[in-house]
Amino acid sequence: METVLWQVLAGTRGGPNRARILRAIDERPRNANRLSEDLDMAYNTIRHHLEVLEENGVVTSGGSDYGTVYLPSDRVRNHWNTVERIISQIDD
Numbered sequence: 001m002e003t004v005l006w007q008v009l010a011g012t013r014g015g016p017n018r019a020r021i022l023r024a025i026d027e028r029p030r031n032a033n034r035l036s037e038d039l040d041m042a043y044n045t046i047r048h049h050l051e052v053l054e055e056n057g058v059v060t061s062g063g064s065d066y067g068t069v070y071l072p073s074d075r076v077r078n079h080w081n082t083v084e085r086i087i088s089q090i091d092d
Helices: 002-010 015-027 032-039 043-055 080-091
Strands: 059-061 069-072
Touching: 002 015, 002 080, 015 032, 015 043, 015 069, 015 080, 032 043, 043 059, 043 069
Parallel strands: none
Antiparallel strands: 059 069
8 A cells, every 4th residue: 555655645746636635535524526625626636636546545435426525545544654754755
């Protein structure tokens, strides 16, 4: 899981945005529309990043429709120290 986290959060141009999304849903699970508003990012951008995170097992969702709520996966919660380390390095 550590390799996956490094790849999706720091290995690509979109990593910093995915890190912001992951941190936001860790604070409070929410849907793509709420994330778009709270993070001041385009809805389609949020949807793209959520798809990448979900495909890689970083987030899970509570459905498949418009109001789907996202939260960090259990695997990611077990590696949250790695997430924090990656985010701190991205922020530097």
